[in-house]
Amino acid sequence: MGTRKAIVVGAGIGGLTTAAALRKIGVDVEIYEAADQRRNSGTGLGIASNATSVLDALGIDIRLRGQEVRKFELLTTTGNLMRELPIPEIATELGAPVVSIHRSELADALHDAVGDTPIHYGAQATGYTIDGDRVTVRFGDERAAEADLLIGADGIRSVVRAQLQGAAPVTEYGYVCWLATIPFTHPGLATGYARHYWGSGRRFGLIDIGGGNAYWWGTANMPAHQARDWQGGKDDILAAYAGWAPEVVQAIEQTDEAAIVAVPAQDRPFSSTWGEGPVTLVGDAAHPMLTSLSQGAGSSIEDGYVLAHHLATADDHIAALRNYEQARIPRTRGLVEGSRRLSKSEQLENPIARGVRDWFLRYAPAGVVKKINAEPMRFTVPTLAVTEPRGKYEDAGEKTTG
Numbered sequence: 001m002g003t004r005k006a007i008v009v010g011a012g013i014g015g016l017t018t019a020a021a022l023r024k025i026g027v028d029v030e031i032y033e034a035a036d037q038r039r040n041s042g043t044g045l046g047i048a049s050n051a052t053s054v055l056d057a058l059g060i061d062i063r064l065r066g067q068e069v070r071k072f073e074l075l076t077t078t079g080n081l082m083r084e085l086p087i088p089e090i091a092t093e094l095g096a097p098v099v100s101i102h103r104s105e106l107a108d109a110l111h112d113a114v115g116d117t118p119i120h121y122g123a124q125a126t127g128y129t130i131d132g133d134r135v136t137v138r139f140g141d142e143r144a145a146e147a148d149l150l151i152g153a154d155g156i157r158s159v160v161r162a163q164l165q166g167a168a169p170v171t172e173y174g175y176v177c178w179l180a181t182i183p184f185t186h187p188g189l190a191t192g193y194a195r196h197y198w199g200s201g202r203r204f205g206l207i208d209i210g211g212g213n214a215y216w217w218g219t220a221n222m223p224a225h226q227a228r229d230w231q232g233g234k235d236d237i238l239a240a241y242a243g244w245a246p247e248v249v250q251a252i253e254q255t256d257e258a259a260i261v262a263v264p265a266q267d268r269p270f271s272s273t274w275g276e277g278p279v280t281l282v283g284d285a286a287h288p289m290l291t292s293l294s295q296g297a298g299s300s301i302e303d304g305y306v307l308a309h310h311l312a313t314a315d316d317h318i319a320a321l322r323n324y325e326q327a328r329i330p331r332t333r334g335l336v337e338g339s340r341r342l343s344k345s346e347q348l349e350n351p352i353a354r355g356v357r358d359w360f361l362r363y364a365p366a367g368v369v370k371k372i373n374a375e376p377m378r379f380t381v382p383t384l385a386v387t388e389p390r391g392k393y394e395d396a397g398e399k400t401t402g
Contacts, residue, residue, distance in 0.1 A: 004028060006149035007137055009125045009160055011038070013103075014283025014300030015153030016110035019117050020058055021308035026387040030147075031114070032123040032139065034154070038111075042103030043179040043261060044207060044215020046194075050379035051298030053096035054305045057381050060113050066101025067210035070192025074361055077199040079245030082361045083369070087194070090374045098377075100194060100207045100215060102181055106297070125159045130277040133318055148317060150279045151307070153300075156266065158285035165273050170288075172224035173265040175201070175347055177217055177291065178237055180255045184214035186247045197248060198358070201349040202240060204248050216251045217291075219265070221347055227264040233257055265290055265343065270336050274325040278318055282307060287332040292342040293376050295335045302379060303328055312385040335376060 006022055008015045011033035019029045046069075047055075047062065055062060072087040091098045124140040128150055135150045152160025156170065189195075189208070197204040201221035209215045220240050222230075234257040241248050267288045274281045283300030307324045314320035348354045 005030070005147040006151060007032060007135075007145055007147040008151045008153055009137065010153035010155060010158075010283075010285070011035075011119055011121075012153060012155060012283065012300075013106065013110065013297050014285070014304060015151070016107065016114055017054075017058075017301045018151055018153060018282050018304030018307060020060070020110060020113035021304045021384065022311070023114065023117060024058065024384055024386050025308050025312040027149075027308075027311070029114075029117050030145065031117060031119040032125060032137070032145065033119060033121050034124040036122045038119075038121070040104045040107070042107075043181050043217070044209050045101055045103050045106060045297050046207070046294035047099045047101060047106065047301075048294060048298050049091045049094040049096040049098055049377045050295075051301040052099055053094070053379065053381050054301050055109075056096060057384060058113060058305065060109050062099050062101055062106060062109050063097060065105040065109055065210070066099040067192055067208045069098040069100060069194050069207075071190065072194045073196070075195060075197045075245065076358075077197055077202075077244045079197070079247070082198070082358060085373055086366070086370050087373060090370065090377055094374075094377060100209045102209050102213070102215070105209075125154065127159065127163055128279060130279065133278055135278045148278060149311075149321070152279070152281045152285045153283050153304075155284045156268065156288040158281065160279065161281055161285045164276060164279065164281070165271055168268065170266040170268055172228065173267075173290065173343060173347075174224045174227060175219050175221045175265045176227040176230050177219050177263045177265060179215075179217045179261045179263065180259050181209065181213055181215045182251065182255050182259070183212055184216075184251055184254060185212060186250065188247065195247075197245060198346065198361075199244070200351070200354060201347055203346055204241060204244065206247060206251055214251065216255075218252075219347065221349065224264070230262040230264075232262075234260060267336065267340070270333050272325075272329055274329070275321050278321065280307070280321045280325060286328075287336050289332075289336045290339040290343045292346060293335060293339045295339070295376055299332055299335055302331070305384065306382065309382045309384055312387070331379075338376065 005028045008031045022029050072085040074083045129136045136146045194207045203219045205217045207215045282303035310320040310324040
């Protein structure tokens with residue numbers, strides 16, 4: 001592999017995973033992050049078997065940092081069971097768990113994995129310039145950095161993506177998602193629960209993330225401009241879920257208003273242009289997706305690993321980037337489109353359409369339900385040709401799955 005140095009723009013999940021994977025193959029990595037300091041905030045995430053298998057291959061075990069899902073239920077607004085999904089069964093068959101985890105716990109695990117990799121905070125990328133097979137990244141404080149590779153991991157509003165594809169507005173779906181994590185126990189909820197309550201234009205999720213804590217989220221249809229700049233408060237959320245299952249109301253009541261995050265439902269039109277020359281994209285910078293399939297973080301983790309896989313044995317690192325993109329585009333396009341389809345069904349308000357949806361949830365054949373849920377979770381982890389281990393990795397041993 002001829003690559004000597006890579007710049008990763010963005011220190012989120014995709015950027016950190018990419019840096020960890022590139023370190024494994026001997027690439028000298030530096031991360032540049034727009035935020036002024038490391039952020040320990042955030043809410044919860046679901047990391048499905050496809051992503052936990054990749055993390056395992058990188059030697060990153062998140063099981064003790066979160067909670068393995070042991071029961072996944074779809075319920076009515078009042079808490080009546082519509083369907084138990086076979087998520088734990090699928091995870092067992094795939095050989096990797098589904099883990100619910102606080103975002104900061106996952107970030108801690110990834111920071112441990114990148115070790116002494118330099119992370120430059122307060123570095124807002126403004127653009128890049130390609131000179132042959134090298135690239136220079138410019139930052140808002142007039143700094144510049146040069147490398148063999150530039151990986152844009154800077155999220156849905158990626159500066160790197162904008163230069164590649166041109167500025168374009170996000171796609172808005174007309175609902176807001178409220179998110180929070182809280183200390184939470186309930187006598188009716190066993191360890192490892194994941195519960196989704198479906199209503200009319202509204203849903204609610206209540207998920208065990210371990211350590212006596214829960215992650216909850218709620219969605220509500222509203223005009224896109226209101227979702228984009230939601231101005232309500234905790235009382236408005238309680239009103240939206242008045243009459244729902246007692247544990248739903250209890251979770252909201254126990255949450256400090258300042259701890260609730262409101263996020264509009266947004267993505268971007270899928271593009272097959274992920275790179276040029278020594279530049280490429282990972283994660284939300286490449287393929288932002290709605291949360292319905294719970295694969296945003298997981299697909300970012302896959303991206304970073306697959307990128308390293310293609311670079312590991314390549315003589316031509318630019319060709320390796322194009323091979324990475326071609327490998328990832330079909331998979332991520334399917335996840336983006338699948339998230340949109342599921343989101344549309346989840347947020348239905350029409351009573352007839354909701355009736356058909358709920359009938360399917362209750363009575364669809366078990367094999368059909370299992371196949372639908374297993375498809376996003378299936379991922380073959382390619383072999384990573386580890387070279388030049390550095391620092392703590394010399395003693396940690398390497399673990400790959402093929």
